[in-house]
Amino acid sequence: MKYYKYAKKTKILLTYTVATLLSSCNNLVLMHPKGQIGIEQRTLILTALGMMLIIIIPVLIMTIIFSIKYRASNKEKKYSPDWSHSKKIEIIIWSLPITIVTILSIITWQSTHKLDPNNPIVSNIKPIIIEVIALDWKWLFIYPNYKIAIVNEIVFPKNTPIEFRITSNSVMNSFFIPQLGGQIYAMAGMKSTLNLIANTQGIYKGISSNFSGRGFSNMKFNVITTNNQEEFHTWIKKVKTSSKQIETIFDYENLAIPSENYPVTYFSNVKNGLFYDIINKFMQ
Numbered sequence: 001m002k003y004y005k006y007a008k009k010t011k012i013l014l015t016y017t018v019a020t021l022l023s024s025c026n027n028l029v030l031m032h033p034k035g036q037i038g039i040e041q042r043t044l045i046l047t048a049l050g051m052m053l054i055i056i057i058p059v060l061i062m063t064i065i066f067s068i069k070y071r072a073s074n075k076e077k078k079y080s081p082d083w084s085h086s087k088k089i090e091i092i093i094w095s096l097p098i099t100i101v102t103i104l105s106i107i108t109w110q111s112t113h114k115l116d117p118n119n120p121i122v123s124n125i126k127p128i129i130i131e132v133i134a135l136d137w138k139w140l141f142i143y144p145n146y147k148i149a150i151v152n153e154i155v156f157p158k159n160t161p162i163e164f165r166i167t168s169n170s171v172m173n174s175f176f177i178p179q180l181g182g183q184i185y186a187m188a189g190m191k192s193t194l195n196l197i198a199n200t201q202g203i204y205k206g207i208s209s210n211f212s213g214r215g216f217s218n219m220k221f222n223v224i225t226t227n228n229q230e231e232f233h234t235w236i237k238k239v240k241t242s243s244k245q246i247e248t249i250f251d252y253e254n255l256a257i258p259s260e261n262y263p264v265t266y267f268s269n270v271k272n273g274l275f276y277d278i279i280n281k282f283m284q
């Protein structure tokens with residue numbers, strides 16, 4: 001029969017499309033995670049996608065087959081204008097989506113608890129705390145345990161859990177390192193938490209993923225993961241040699257003046273509890 005020939009062509013076309021998509025996905029950073037959380041999130045995305053394709057692919061194929069088989073010009077087939085109901089079709093049409101939606105909801109329920117950004121990452125290594133402040137239009141990162149601050153750059157060793165504490169000095173913003181895991185909102189007067197880990201050494205892109213005004217598009221930073229603790233401490237020493245400091249809230253307010261394309265800047269000292277001062281100033 002003729003439509004089988006079309007079905008075969010369609011199959012070739014589909015295979016080709018899928019192959020092209022898979023080979024060109026090097027640009028999709030979300031699909032190339034470099035940390036445990038990112039890997040788990042990718043598994044979730046692919047599982048959900050796969051489950052939905054169980055419905056979508058047969059529907060697409062059936063659309064083509066049906067439109068050829070039941071076309072008006074096909075006089076060989078039975079013509080049944082009074083046909084209205086089939087138990088068999090009803091059962092297939094309802095049971096399959098119900099099953100898939102049920103499985104998807106169980107997976108979603110479990111993973112939203114498992115991948116809660118507040119959950120500390122289980123590890124023998126003590127987590128490093130990094131305080132993140134979204135400014136207009138740059139990122140300020142404070143390492144409270146080392147009393148240093150950096151604009152637009154984060155460095156930490158691989159295989160070490162990182163606890164990000166995030167707030168904003170201005171409008172709502174969003175902190176996102178796509179290859180390490182989900183984004184989280186930065187809001188003035190509030191603290192959000194994000195626990196991440198990098199399992200490979202490298203340089204990853206960090207972005208602001210919530211539009212925040214004129215300088216938003218260049219509000220980017222590099223995340224550099226070192227091979228070991230020594231390299232990380234060498235970097236800390238380098239920051240400690242900077243002549244710039246944030247000693248008072250005035251130094252901070254000076255830095256917080258809106259600016260675009262701000263270069264990476266090291267501060268060898270930072271006022272104690274600055275992060276919480278910034279949150280509290282919006283609470284009065």
Ligand SMILES: [Cu+2]
Pocket residue numbers: 022024025026031
């Ligand atoms: Cu790929």
